[in-house]
Amino acid sequence: MATLQLKNITKQFGDTKVIKGIDLDVNDREFVVFVGPSGCGKSTLMRMIAGLESASDGDILIDGKRMNEVGPADRGLAMVFQSYALYPHMTVEGNMGFSMRLAGVPKEERRAKVLEAAKILQLEPLLDRKPKALSGGQRQRVAIGRAIVRNPIIFLFDEPLSNLDAALRVQMRIELARLHEELDATMIYVTHDQIEAMTMADKIVVLHDGVVEQVGSPMALYHHPRNRFVAGFIGSPKMNFFSVEQQSIGDDGVTVRLPGGRPCTIPVAGEQLASDEALELGIRPEHLQLDENGPLSGQIKVLERLGGQNSLYVQMGELLITIMADGDVAYRVNDTVQFGLAAERAHLFDAQGLALESLSQHPLASLTRQDNRAATEPAAPGAQV
Amino acid sequence: MNRTRASGRTVGGLRTLSLQAPAVTLLLLWMIVPLGMTIWFSFQRYNLLMPEMTGFAGLENYEYLLTDPALWSAMGTTLLLVGWVLVITVVGGTLLAVLFQQDFAGPGIARVLAISPFFVMPTVSALVWKNMMMHPSNGVLAWLAQSLGLPALDWFSSLPLTSIIIIVSWQWLPFALLILLTAMQSLDEDQVEAARMDGAGPLAIFFFITLPHLKRAISVVIMIEMIFLLTIFAEIFVTTSGGPGLATTNLAYLIYIQALLDFDVGMASAGGVIAIIFAHIVAIFLVRMVAKNLED
Numbered sequence: 232m233a234t235l236q237l238k239n240i241t242k243q244f245g246d247t248k249v250i251k252g253i254d255l256d257v258n259d260r261e262f263v264v265f266v267g268p269s270g271c272g273k274s275t276l277m278r279m280i281a282g283l284e285s286a287s288d289g290d291i292l293i294d295g296k297r298m299n300e301v302g303p304a305d306r307g308l309a310m311v312f313q314s315y316a317l318y319p320h321m322t323v324e325g326n327m328g329f330s331m332r333l334a335g336v337p338k339e340e341r342r343a344k345v346l347e348a349a350k351i352l353q354l355e356p357l358l359d360r361k362p363k364a365l366s367g368g369q370r371q372r373v374a375i376g377r378a379i380v381r382n383p384i385i386f387l388f389d390e391p392l393s394n395l396d397a398a399l400r401v402q403m404r405i406e407l408a409r410l411h412e413e414l415d416a417t418m419i420y421v422t423h424d425q426i427e428a429m430t431m432a433d434k435i436v437v438l439h440d441g442v443v444e445q446v447g448s449p450m451a452l453y454h455h456p457r458n459r460f461v462a463g464f465i466g467s468p469k470m471n472f473f474s475v476e477q478q479s480i481g482d483d484g485v486t487v488r489l490p491g492g493r494p495c496t497i498p499v500a501g502e503q504l505a506s507d508e509a510l511e512l513g514i515r516p517e518h519l520q521l522d523e524n525g526p527l528s529g530q531i532k533v534l535e536r537l538g539g540q541n542s543l544y545v546q547m548g549e550l551l552i553t554i555m556a557d558g559d560v561a562y563r564v565n566d567t568v569q570f571g572l573a574a575e576r577a578h579l580f581d582a583q584g585l586a587l588e589s590l591s592q593h594p595l596a597s598l599t600r601q602d603n604r605a606a607t608e609p610a611a612p613g614a615q616v
Numbered sequence: 617m618n619r620t621r622a623s624g625r626t627v628g629g630l631r632t633l634s635l636q637a638p639a640v641t642l643l644l645l646w647m648i649v650p651l652g653m654t655i656w657f658s659f660q661r662y663n664l665l666m667p668e669m670t671g672f673a674g675l676e677n678y679e680y681l682l683t684d685p686a687l688w689s690a691m692g693t694t695l696l697l698v699g700w701v702l703v704i705t706v707v708g709g710t711l712l713a714v715l716f717q718q719d720f721a722g723p724g725i726a727r728v729l730a731i732s733p734f735f736v737m738p739t740v741s742a743l744v745w746k747n748m749m750m751h752p753s754n755g756v757l758a759w760l761a762q763s764l765g766l767p768a769l770d771w772f773s774s775l776p777l778t779s780i781i782i783i784v785s786w787q788w789l790p791f792a793l794l795i796l797l798t799a800m801q802s803l804d805e806d807q808v809e810a811a812r813m814d815g816a817g818p819l820a821i822f823f824f825i826t827l828p829h830l831k832r833a834i835s836v837v838i839m840i841e842m843i844f845l846l847t848i849f850a851e852i853f854v855t856t857s858g859g860p861g862l863a864t865t866n867l868a869y870l871i872y873i874q875a876l877l878d879f880d881v882g883m884a885s886a887g888g889v890i891a892i893i894f895a896h897i898v899a900i901f902l903v904r905m906v907a908k909n910l911e912d
Contacts (some may be wrong), residue, residue: 283809304815316806320828329824330814381814 233294233307233384233417234259235280240289242275242441249275250290251441254281257385257419257434260413265421265429267438268464269435272390273421276438280419281310281387293385308364309378310387313394315370317362317377324358325350328374337574348379351413368399375407379414388420392427404430425465429453437461454593459513459584468542468553472580475512480504484590485579487512490548493526497577499587511580516542518576521560525571527552545566651892657885664879677886686862686870691894694866697781698845698898704785705841706834709792713800714826716793727797735792737808738850745783746772746855776856776863783851788844792837799833800826835906842902846895867891 235257242250250272257263265273278284280291282303290333291298298306317326325332327348328341335604336344349355362370371391378386388407391398410430411418422428428435429449437444437460439453445457462470475487478494485501486494487510497512504510519527521543529547536558543554545568554570562568579587586597660675681687716727733741749756750771758768771779803826811825849868852858858865858873865873871891875884 281813283812303809303813308813310810310813312806312810314804314806316804316810318807318811318825318828320831329811329816333815333820333824377810377814 235385235417235419236292236295237276237280238289238290238292240279240291242272242279242284243287248261249441250279250286253438253441253443255436255443255446258419258429259384260339260415260417262418262420262433263429263436264428264432264434265436265438266421266425266464267444269329269423271412271438272441273423273438277310277387277389277419277421280385281308282306282486283310298437307384308387309381309383309385309390310389311371311374311378313390315362315374315394317370317373319362322359323354323365323373323376326362326373327380329377330381339557344380345376348376351379351410353378367395368403371395371403372406375410384417386414386416386418388418390422391420393422393424400427406430425467429465435465437464439464448597450593451596454588454596455589456513456578458586459511459580462513462578462580462586466515468555470511470513470515470578471519471550472511473550473552475510475579477501477504477506477508477510484574485510485587487579489526491527493575495526495572495577497574497579497587498590499579500590501579501587504581504587509582511584513580513586514572514576516555518573519554519570521554521556521562521568521574522571523569525569527571528569530567531564534562539609545570654885654888657881658889660882660885662880662882662883662885673882677882678890681883681886683888685863688889689862690865690867690870693777693862693864694846694868694894695898696777697784697848697866698842700781701784701788701845702838702841704781705788705792708785708789709796709837710827710830710834712789712793713796713830714822716797731790731794733787734794736787738787739854742783742788742851742854745779745786750779764768772856773860776860780848780851780855780864783855784845784848787851788841791841795837796830796833799830802827838900839906842898846891846898867894879883 235255237253237255240250240253241248253276259423265276267273275284279286282298282301286299293306295306318329321329323543324342324345328336331341331344343356346355347368349358352375354369354372354376357365357373359370362373365373371394391405391407395403404427407420411431420427420431427518432449434446435452436446439460444464445452445461447455452461452465456465463472473490475489477493478486480486480501481496483503484496484498486496489495489512494508527547529545529552531543532546532551533542533544535542535544539558541556541558542558543556543562545552545554575591581587603604658677659673659675661669661671661676663669712730716723716730720726736744747754750758752758752768752770755771756769757771761768769775807825807829808821811821816824847868847896848866849872852864852869853872854864856864858869867887868891871887874880874887878884
């Protein structure tokens with residue numbers, strides 16, 4: 232069992248508040264990803280959990296015990312650094328066994344444990360090498376091995392894949408997911424890469440300017456972003472936003488006037504809206520379709536052909552709208568296109584940038600990684616639903 | 617374009633030899649000529665007090681020197697001086713570098729103060745130490761001893777070599793500090809934090825992380841200091857003049873005595889040649905050690 236609770240954590244450097252009061256629960260064996268743009272405080276938050284940075288205020292509880300004053304080595308955590316932080320003058324074995332060497336574990340026992348971890352990560356042939364003689368991916372695995380050897384109750388990963396090339400990143404992502412199942416440990420993972428967040432997380436914590444914008448499963452964040460920031464941050468290519476005028480509020484949603492004048496009813500709850508409140512409509516590029524009778528139109532400025540898909544960048548008034556279209560589209564740059572939107576997939580944001588609540592939950596919004604697995608394997612007892 | 621890489625060496629029509637010539641000539645004049653003259657004089661009878669005694673001496677100069685106990689004592693003194701100053705500056709420099717790496721108020725001023733002894737010329741610093749620090753009646757150290765109720769120590773007569781070692785160490789400590797501090801700053805902070813996560817305390821971090829990281833810089837400090845410490849002269853000349861007896865006469869000072877006090881140029885030249893060989897023997901050991909460090 233390893234749970235982590237943060238209660239109203241704040242961090243101040245001089246007069247600058249970097250973390251402005253964060254509450255968070257991490258359940259046992261959960262894979263939690265902190266994601267956010269650079270400078271949002273995600274690394275600082277992780278370093279406070281690790282004990283490398285002290286919290287200015289609030290409580291950090293691991294398994295219900297307050298850990299604020301406990302040193303980093305005694306919290307039972309292990310951390311994998313972005314730079315790997317391997318000890319350059321020690322061999323792979325020396326690196327992985329360093330914590331045990333400090334703890335005075337006898338040599339044979341040390342070797343046995345290192346071998347065990349090396350086996351999981353396929354590092355056995357490299358045990359006598361120095362970090363200098365390893366490739367980036369191998370160094371990464373050694374850094375993970377060093378964490379595994381410590382047998383931590385919570386693993387911390389600080390942007391571990393950002394120094395790897397794209398192909399290796401995909402491979403390590405799969406390896407980390409496998410490791411999570413194999414070790415059955417609680418993992419906290421910091422990244423600015425939303426693909427890593429979407430693919431690996433049970434729970435994503437979106438941070439922005441030192442506050443939590445939203446916590447939820449990847450699908451919940453994708454389908455039901457709480458505000459404009461999360462909507463724009465999660466999903467690639469980025470969600471399109473444009474201003475709309477509200478026309479009427481009914482039981483089946485809010486009807487707005489799209490640019491170009493045609494009305495459109497978005498199925499969201501609008502009871503709290505002031506009648507003259509400015510609204511913004513958000514729609515993902517994959518939810519816009521080219522349609523000759525569509526309500527919107529614009530001129531193609533850039534066309535990116537990816538084979539199976541095309542990205543169209545369409546000038547609509549002063550805005551550049553991104554559309555993900557079928558790969559067989561024959562349009563060319565400077566053509567004018569008509570397009571429509573899937574109203575049930577559109578989001579409306581009020582003047583404060585908060586999303587209006589959807590009238591229906593997306594069927595996949597409560598899906599977790601565990602459920603993905605349950606679909607192909609017999610459900611594990613006690614699997615989260 | 618006419619360009620050949622091999623020994624023909626013409627680049628764009630210019631013979632490269634003519635471009636190398638100034639540097640090679642300068643080097644030749646600068647090194648080979650004095651060396652050749654020293655070797656030549658070392659085989660001559662050449663005493664300024666006895667101008668009528670000239671001619672080829674064969675190995676006479678060397679024979680006389682190598683059987684002179686002063687030479688062996690000077691070699692011993694040189695080794696002791698170099699050895700102790702290296703130990704003091706490297707150990708002290710490493711510890712100071714760690715200290716200066718900590719957060720404290722006014723690091724810039726503290727660093728300048730710590731490094732400034734290096735900019736004081738050796739003669740001046742030796743005079744300051746002699747007349748203001750170690751003087752048996754006016755010195756700061758004597759005053760300190762007296763205020764503690766201890767008898768004042770006449771440093772240069774009771775502990776002559778120790779005094780020289782202290783003065784030279786004081787001068788070279790800043791150099792070691794400067795190099796090691798720079799090396800400290802390139803220590804990856806993540807490594808220290810990883811070690812902290814692994815359960816390393818301050819001492820373990822120093823021995824397992826900091827010291828291995830500084831190994832290369834320490835080798836460089838040892839190599840450079842050695843070159844200069846083998847030829848320490850001004851500090852000895854100004855303070856003890858090699859005495860009492862031969863207690864502080866190192867090889868450089870011995871050669872000076874022979875050349876400019878005894879006016880025996882032949883003998884001094886032979887001493888110079890022996891010093892060159894001695895320096896090379898020491899250097900071979902040290903360079904081997906350093907090179908081994910630089911490899912890993």
